[in-house]
Amino acid sequence: MNQKPNDGFLIVASKTKSFYISAKFLAESIKDYMPDAKVCLVVDEDLIDDHNHMFDHMIFTERQDDYRAKLWGMSKSPFDRTLYLDADMECCHEDVEGVFELLGDHDMMFTEIKDIQRPIFKTSVFPAGKFTYNGGVCLYNSSRSRVIDFMYRWWELYCLQKNDLWWPTDPDTGKWAEKRYGDRHDMKWWDQFTLWYLLNEDPQWNDMSVGIIPEGERYNEYSLFWANMRNEKGAVFRHYSRGLSKDNPAMYTINGQ
Amino acid sequence: MGRRWLDNAFWTDNISNKMAATAILEITDDSNKKTNQVLTVQKVTQDGTINPDYTELLEQVGEAKIDQNTEDRRKEKKQRIKEEQQKREEHERARVLEDLFNVKLKAFEVAEIKNCKDRILKSRLRKARNVVEAQAWATIIMMKELENEPETK
Numbered sequence: 001m002n003q004k005p006n007d008g009f010l011i012v013a014s015k016t017k018s019f020y021i022s023a024k025f026l027a028e029s030i031k032d033y034m035p036d037a038k039v040c041l042v043v044d045e046d047l048i049d050d051h052n053h054m055f056d057h058m059i060f061t062e063r064q065d066d067y068r069a070k071l072w073g074m075s076k077s078p079f080d081r082t083l084y085l086d087a088d089m090e091c092c093h094e095d096v097e098g099v100f101e102l103l104g105d106h107d108m109m110f111t112e113i114k115d116i117q118r119p120i121f122k123t124s125v126f127p128a129g130k131f132t133y134n135g136g137v138c139l140y141n142s143s144r145s146r147v148i149d150f151m152y153r154w155w156e157l158y159c160l161q162k163n164d165l166w167w168p169t170d171p172d173t174g175k176w177a178e179k180r181y182g183d184r185h186d187m188k189w190w191d192q193f194t195l196w197y198l199l200n201e202d203p204q205w206n207d208m209s210v211g212i213i214p215e216g217e218r219y220n221e222y223s224l225f226w227a228n229m230r231n232e233k234g235a236v237f238r239h240y241s242r243g244l245s246k247d248n249p250a251m252y253t254i255n256g257q
Numbered sequence: 258m259g260r261r262w263l264d265n266a267f268w269t270d271n272i273s274n275k276m277a278a279t280a281i282l283e284i285t286d287d288s289n290k291k292t293n294q295v296l297t298v299q300k301v302t303q304d305g306t307i308n309p310d311y312t313e314l315l316e317q318v319g320e321a322k323i324d325q326n327t328e329d330r331r332k333e334k335k336q337r338i339k340e341e342q343q344k345r346e347e348h349e350r351a352r353v354l355e356d357l358f359n360v361k362l363k364a365f366e367v368a369e370i371k372n373c374k375d376r377i378l379k380s381r382l383r384k385a386r387n388v389v390e391a392q393a394w395a396t397i398i399m400m401k402e403l404e405n406e407p408e409t410k
Binding site: 018021022024025028029032051090092223224225238240 | 351
C-alpha cells in the first residue's frame with residue numbers, strides 16, 4: 001500500500017442531483033479496490049441525502065449552482081496529497097492504490113488531452129497555444145500552500161472570465177486580445193483556458209511544477225473513446241463524459257425517491 | 258480552344274473489362290477559361306464502333322495509369338469502409354458502457370439496494386460487466402433485503 005495517512009480523493013458535486021448520485025457511486029467504487037481510501041465530497045448542501053456514509057469528509061459549497069465549483073473545491077482539500085476526480089467516473093482497478101506515488105515531487109499532475117479527444121474540447125487549439133491538461137483528473141500536493149493558492153486563483157480567475165470581467169489584454173492596444181487567444185465568448189466557459197493562462201502567461205506561477213500522469217489513459221479512460229484510449233493493463237478510472245444525464249436529474253428519481 | 262483528360266480517371270466497371278471509364282474532361286475556351294466535365298466514357302458507341310473519346314482518354318492518360326487509379330480507389334474505399342465500421346463499433350461499445358453505468362446508478366438509488374448493508378454484494382453489482390449481470394445482482398440484493406424484512410401479517 002503506497003497510501004500515506006493523509007492521502008485522499010476529492011469529488012465535487014454541484015448543480016444537479018445526478019452528480020451527487022454519481023459521486024456516491026465513484027466513492028464506493030474506490031473503496032471496493034482500496035478499502036482504506038479517504039474520500040472527500042464537496043457538494044451543494046441541497047443535493048445530499050442521508051445516504052452519504054461513503055464520504056469521510058463533506059464540505060458544502062459557499063455558492064450554490066456553480067458548474068465549476070470543482071475549482072473552489074480543489075482548494076479546500078483536507079488531504080496532504082489529493083486526487084481530484086470528476087464525479088462522472090468510476091474506479092475499476094486495484095492499481096488505484098499506487099496513484100498517489102505518481103505525484104513524486106510535482107505540485108500538480110494531469111492526464112494529457114489526446115488528439116482524439118479534441119472534438120469534445122472545442123476551441124482547445126488557439127493561436128497562442130493549446131490545452132494540454134485534462135482537468136477531469138488532477139493529482140496535486142495539497143500540503144503545499146502555494147498549490148492551494150494556485151487552485152484558489154484558478155477558481156477566482158475562472159469566475160471573472162465566465163462573467164466577462166476578465167480576459168487577457170493585448171499590451172499594444174490595451175484591448176482584449178482576441179487574436180491571440182481566440183473567441184472570448186466561445187472560450188469563456190472553459191476552466192481549461194484559465195488553467196492554461198495561469199501556467200503559460202502569468203509569471204507569478206511559472207515556478208509551478210506541473211506534470212503529465214504517466215499512462216494517463218488508464219487514469220482517465222473516456223468511455224466515448226474507449227477503443228482508442230484502451231490500455232492493456234486496464235482502466236483505473238473510467239470517465240463517462242457523455243453517459244451521465246447531467247441536465248436530467250429526474251432520470252435518477254425512481255418512484256419519487 | 259483545347260481539351261485534355263485529367264490523369265485521375267478510373268475504370269467505372271470491372272478493372273478487367275475496361276468497357277467504361279469515369280474521367281474529367283477539362284475544356285479551355287477561347288478566352289482561356291477552363292471548365293471541367295465529369296464523364297462516363299464508354300468504350301463502344303451504340304453503333305458498335307470504338308468511342309473516339311475513349312481512344313483519346315487512353316492515349317492521354319494511359320491504360321496503366323487508369324489501372325493504378327482504379328486500384329488506389331478500391332483500396333481507399335476498402336479502408337474507408339473498415340474505418341467506418343470501426344467507428345460504429347466504438348460508438349456502440351461506448352453506448353453499451355454508458356448504458357451500463359446509468360443502469361448501475363439507477364440501481365443504487367433503489368431504496369432496498371441503497372440501504373443494503375452487504376458490501377460484498379453491492380460491490381459485485383458495481384463491478385458487473387454487463388446489464389444482465391447488473392440486473393441479476395440487483396435482484397439478489399433486493400431478495401436478500403426482502404428476506405430480512407420483518408414479516409407482515
